Amino acid sequence: MPSGVLVFGEATEDAKLNPVTAELIATGTRLGGPVTCAILGSGVEPLAQECIAAGAGKVIVCDDPLLANYQGDAYLPPAEGITREADPAVLLLGQTMIGRDLAPRLAQRLGTAVAMDCVALSMEGDKLLAERPCYGGSARARYTINGSPQMATVRAKSQEPLEADPSRQGEIVKQAAGVDAGAVRTKILERRKEKAEGVRLEDAKVVVSGGRGLGGPEGFKPLEELADVLGGAVGASRAVCDLGWYPVAHQVGLTGKVVTPDLYIAVGISGASQHMAGISSVKNIVAINKDGDASIFKSSRFAVVGDWKDIVPAFTDEARKLKAG
Amino acid sequence: MPHIICLAKQVPDPETPASQFKVDEAAKKVLPVPGIQPVPSQFDTIGVEAALRIKDQVKPCLAMGADEGIHINGPAANGADHWATAEVLAAAIQKVAPFDLIIAGRQAVDWDMGVVGSTIAEILGIPVVTIAKEVKYADGKVTVERVLLDGFETVESPTPCVVTVSNELGEPRYPQLRQIMLAAKKEVKPWTLADLGISAPQNRVNLEALFVPETKVETEFIDGDSPQEKAVKLAQRLREAKLI
Numbered sequence: 001m002p003s004g005v006l007v008f009g010e011a012t013e014d015a016k017l018n019p020v021t022a023e024l025i026a027t028g029t030r031l032g033g034p035v036t037c038a039i040l041g042s043g044v045e046p047l048a049q050e051c052i053a054a055g056a057g058k059v060i061v062c063d064d065p066l067l068a069n070y071q072g073d074a075y076l077p078p079a080e081g082i083t084r085e086a087d088p089a090v091l092l093l094g095q096t097m098i099g100r101d102l103a104p105r106l107a108q109r110l111g112t113a114v115a116m117d118c119v120a121l122s123m124e125g126d127k128l129l130a131e132r133p134c135y136g137g138s139a140r141a142r143y144t145i146n147g148s149p150q151m152a153t154v155r156a157k158s159q160e161p162l163e164a165d166p167s168r169q170g171e172i173v174k175q176a177a178g179v180d181a182g183a184v185r186t187k188i189l190e191r192r193k194e195k196a197e198g199v200r201l202e203d204a205k206v207v208v209s210g211g212r213g214l215g216g217p218e219g220f221k222p223l224e225e226l227a228d229v230l231g232g233a234v235g236a237s238r239a240v241c242d243l244g245w246y247p248v249a250h251q252v253g254l255t256g257k258v259v260t261p262d263l264y265i266a267v268g269i270s271g272a273s274q275h276m277a278g279i280s281s282v283k284n285i286v287a288i289n290k291d292g293d294a295s296i297f298k299s300s301r302f303a304v305v306g307d308w309k310d311i312v313p314a315f316t317d318e319a320r321k322l323k324a325g
Numbered sequence: 326m327p328h329i330i331c332l333a334k335q336v337p338d339p340e341t342p343a344s345q346f347k348v349d350e351a352a353k354k355v356l357p358v359p360g361i362q363p364v365p366s367q368f369d370t371i372g373v374e375a376a377l378r379i380k381d382q383v384k385p386c387l388a389m390g391a392d393e394g395i396h397i398n399g400p401a402a403n404g405a406d407h408w409a410t411a412e413v414l415a416a417a418i419q420k421v422a423p424f425d426l427i428i429a430g431r432q433a434v435d436w437d438m439g440v441v442g443s444t445i446a447e448i449l450g451i452p453v454v455t456i457a458k459e460v461k462y463a464d465g466k467v468t469v470e471r472v473l474l475d476g477f478e479t480v481e482s483p484t485p486c487v488v489t490v491s492n493e494l495g496e497p498r499y500p501q502l503r504q505i506m507l508a509a510k511k512e513v514k515p516w517t518l519a520d521l522g523i524s525a526p527q528n529r530v531n532l533e534a535l536f537v538p539e540t541k542v543e544t545e546f547i548d549g550d551s552p553q554e555k556a557v558k559l560a561q562r563l564r565e566a567k568l569i
């Protein structure tokens with residue numbers, strides 16, 4: 001009988017625990033647990049204790065230089081092996097660059113299915129109810145899964161982690177990756193990081209985002225200035241990233257980043273459901289838009305109707321004064 | 326010339342205004358909006374663009390459009406979930422094999438699931454590279470530029486393989502009148518599951534509910550006689566709310 005919850009944790013590029021790991025462990029705990037956390041990568045062993053503090057009863061560490069940079073072909077054999085061995089009722093991964101790629105392939109190898117990008121999970125008896133946005137965020141669908149394990153990927157920041165408790169006890173098991181380098185058919189030739197200046201979008205308490213209403217790439221200058229005054233980061237709609245006005249790494253939304261600042265200021269953004277998907281858990285949205293009927297206003301706590309060119313500079317000045325005084 | 330198979334799905338127009346987007350909760354279906362035509366899923370037209378760019382690169386004058394179309398129909402195919410769909414598409418792909426490259430969208434913009442391309446690769450036992458912003462083909466290999474969270478990565482894969490494409494690849498070319506006329510003359514082969522020699526695959530997920538989530542926000546419109554006054558008021562309100 002499959003039982004318990006297995007979650008796949010993740011390390012960030014600078015070898016820290018990706019926060020989504022604690023969110024997955026907490027979700028598994030709320031689904032009834034017990035939670036085993038598997039963590040694959042290179043140099044990830046020091047993270048095991050943190051997974052236990054986050055609520056995992058058992059941590060399986062698979063530390064191998066071959067797993068340094070994610071490649072599906074390298075991750076799948078250990079991921080499949082660990083899952084078959086653990087035989088969990090529920091298997092959770094993060095909806096991250098890794099999870100998006102790994103989960104569908106792992107599901108097929110295990111002969112089961114995966115509900116991708118879930119934002120709400122619960123158990124009804126031994127059935128997992130997996131709820132996920134669809135139609136670009138306009139609708140929600142709830143699924144059950146016939147195969148085993150019942151798999152889901154979970155949207156980052158959609159679930160609260162448990163409070164970390166370093167005194168928690170748990171078991172740590174080391175496991176060999178068992179991957180033959182020759183079985184990895186793909187090859188990473190190069191990796192390029194888009195240099196991020198200032199506050200990281202994902203960590204920012206304030207995000208100032210610009211859309212097509214800025215009229216051109218130069219419209220981002222005043223937004224950068226405002227973000228600077230507020231100690232925040234700059235985001236962008238897909239429309240402006242597609243137009244090349246701002247780097248793709250700043251895109252917020254369904255196919256961009258999910259952000260959870262305390263304050264999100266949307267300038268010249270219409271509020272398409274796919275954009276709103278990236279800020280669905282933000283409580284304080286401010287919209288500046290010249291169209292009084294723009295749909296962004298429906299989700300905004302504060303709204304200003306007008307041309308951003310008149311509003312943003314005066315707003316920045318006043319904010320600077322208030323911050324100084 | 327590499328043989329490229331592009332996968333494309335028809336979906337309700339994702340630009341449908343939110344006010345017209347309606348769901349039949351009992352039927353668990355999205356209601357078609359009168360006057361708004363279904364469209365090819367956006368990432369799939371980008372997939373065709375990726376294929377045409379490879380053709381351009383290999384033999385410039387041939388690149389006028391896709392050469393052949395196949396439409397798999399049948400009630401079973403229509404009620405299929407993502408996994409059954411992948412099984413049917415994999416069977417069809419095997420029927421048109423040999424091929425060098427399968428291009429799919431990163432996700433179909435109706436259900437936004439993002440599993441079919443990778444599942445097909447697993448069924449066929451071939452490599453897959455997901456979320457591409459550039460796809461190049463040379464000497465039996467593809468070189469794919471992938472979009473990462475904070476950058477890009479270049480991945481090489483032997484063929485045959487599956488690549489899923491993202492919007493960062495760029496806008497699909499706009500078909501010219503001549504091509505539209507040529508396309509109208511091209512035969513779209515209607516295939517049934519019987520033609521593929523398979524019976525309807527089992528669904529692996531059940532859709533239990535479909536609904537429109539409620540958003541309840543009280544919006545405070547900041548008024549003023551001039552834009553400057555509104556701006557100052559906004560800053561002050563945000564200060565009061567301890568947000569700045």
Ligand SMILES: Cc1cc2nc3c(=O)[nH]c(=O)nc-3n(C[C@H](O)[C@H](O)[C@H](O)COP(=O)(O)OP(=O)(O)OC[C@H]3O[C@@H](n4cnc5c(N)ncnc54)[C@H](O)[C@@H]3O)c2cc1C
Nearest residue numbers: 211212213237238239253254255256268270274275290308
């Ligand atoms: C599958 C799919 C995935 C997608 N993923 C994403 C995603 O991740 N992120 C995303 O953002 N989008 C995404 N989109 C695109 C989305 O549907 C919208 O097209 C996009 O968000 C629109 O960007 P925008 O609001 O900047 O532009 P527009 O919709 O053109 O809005 C511009 C706004 O600016 C206002 N404006 C114009 N001039 C001024 C001015 N001078 N002052 C003030 N306001 C002004 C206008 O009134 C308008 O409301 C996706 C679409 C699809 C189909």
Ligand SMILES: Nc1ncnc2c1ncn2[C@@H]1O[C@H](COP(=O)(O)O)[C@@H](O)[C@H]1O
Nearest residue numbers: 332333334429430432433438439440441
């Ligand atoms: N019914 C279908 N017919 C053709 N291609 C499909 C179908 N469903 C999915 N695909 C392809 O698989 C991609 C991902 O779909 P999905 O996994 O459903 O989000 C789509 O962008 C299409 O390229």
